[in-house]
Amino acid sequence: MINKINVLLVEIRDLKVNNSEEIEALRIKYLSKKGEITSLMNDFRHVAAEEKKILGQKLNELKEQAQKKINELKAGYENQSSSDDSIDLSRTAYPYHVGTRHPLSIVKQEICDIFGRLGFSIAEGPEIEDDWHVFSSLNFADDHPARDMQDTFFIQQGIDTLLRTHTSSVQTRVMEKTQPPIRIICPGRVYRNEAISYRAHCFFHQVEALYIDKNVSFADLKQVLLFFAKEMFGPDTKIRLRPSFFPFTEPSAEMDISCNLCGGKGCPFCKHTGWVEILGCGMVDPNVLENCGIDSKVYSGYALGMGIERITNLKYQVKDLRMFSENDVRFLRQFEAAT
Numbered sequence: 001m002i003n004k005i006n007v008l009l010v011e012i013r014d015l016k017v018n019n020s021e022e023i024e025a026l027r028i029k030y031l032s033k034k035g036e037i038t039s040l041m042n043d044f045r046h047v048a049a050e051e052k053k054i055l056g057q058k059l060n061e062l063k064e065q066a067q068k069k070i071n072e073l074k075a076g077y078e079n080q081s082s083s084d085d086s087i088d089l090s091r092t093a094y095p096y097h098v099g100t101r102h103p104l105s106i107v108k109q110e111i112c113d114i115f116g117r118l119g120f121s122i123a124e125g126p127e128i129e130d131d132w133h134v135f136s137s138l139n140f141a142d143d144h145p146a147r148d149m150q151d152t153f154f155i156q157q158g159i160d161t162l163l164r165t166h167t168s169s170v171q172t173r174v175m176e177k178t179q180p181p182i183r184i185i186c187p188g189r190v191y192r193n194e195a196i197s198y199r200a201h202c203f204f205h206q207v208e209a210l211y212i213d214k215n216v217s218f219a220d221l222k223q224v225l226l227f228f229a230k231e232m233f234g235p236d237t238k239i240r241l242r243p244s245f246f247p248f249t250e251p252s253a254e255m256d257i258s259c260n261l262c263g264g265k266g267c268p269f270c271k272h273t274g275w276v277e278i279l280g281c282g283m284v285d286p287n288v289l290e291n292c293g294i295d296s297k298v299y300s301g302y303a304l305g306m307g308i309e310r311i312t313n314l315k316y317q318v319k320d321l322r323m324f325s326e327n328d329v330r331f332l333r334q335f336e337a338a339t
């Protein structure tokens with residue numbers, strides 16, 4: 001045993017390494033539970049009593065030397081690795097994760113781009129509004145259900161301040177300040193007092209467009225709608241208009257597009273009709289023009305409005321509206337390629 005200890009002492013004294021992995025390998029070789037020095041320590045128990053004193057000293061010396069040598073090697077390697085020579089400037093950079101745009105922002109931008117190409121400019125307004133800009137100026141009768149607390153968030157009861165229920169309030173603000181021609185598009189967030197479910201939320205997003213000039217007719221509106229539908233959903237998209245009612249337009253219509261999932265043949269998404277509703281529109285009611293100081297005998301115009309969530313659902317088949325506001329990155333990262 002004494003010979004073995006002497007051999008190991010020489011071996012350890014002369015140890016050399018090239019990297020930190022080798023140091024760890026040496027530590028395992030000599031000092032781990034199954035290492036050479038540890039097994040010598042185990043053998044020591046069977047040594048005759050008269051030899052124990054000398055052998056014990058030698059063994060302790062060996063263990064100390066081994067530990068010291070490994071510590072020295074480690075210290076030397078750490079000093080070396082922190083020197084400037086070890087920085088590899090040719091190494092490729094860490095991958096850089098690019099964030100994603102929200103699907104609603106992607107679709108909003110796309111809608112604004114399409115109308116931008118038709119000469120519409122973007123107008124924005126406050127989300128906290130008053131009754132005049134949200135309801136009265138837009139021809140809502142005093143007993144219209146939208147004025148009810150159950151449909152509208154009032155900031156303070158009895159005070160004429162509320163969260164806008166549609167972006168039409170921005171149209172009013174622009175018409176009050178500007179004489180025609182007016183050609184604007186108003187994107188923004190709106191609020192309604194609805195129970196939150198997969199198909200309804202207490203806040204959502206709209207885009208409205210307004211065009212007022214001399215001799216604007218329903219035919220102009222129809223062409224703009226057709227252009228928008230083809231740009232947004234593809235060149236084969238067809239549109240149809242159904243008569244409807246809104247307080248601020250007369251006549252009013254709702255527009256359907258041919259179902260972009262089944263191409264109009266009928267599927268569960270379009271309830272087998274081949275059509276899906278996407279927006280409301282109409283000629284601006286003369287009362288609204290007069291309310292905003294525009295001469296309705298000289299000027300006419302059209303307005304249209306759509307929910308951005310609705311268009312996004314159609315484009316990406318998002319089945320639950322709540323996904324848009326839950327900030328789940330597993331959902332949001334799916335739109336990386338679309339940005």
Ligand SMILES: [Zn+2]
Nearest residue numbers: 259262267270
């Ligand atoms: Zn369909």
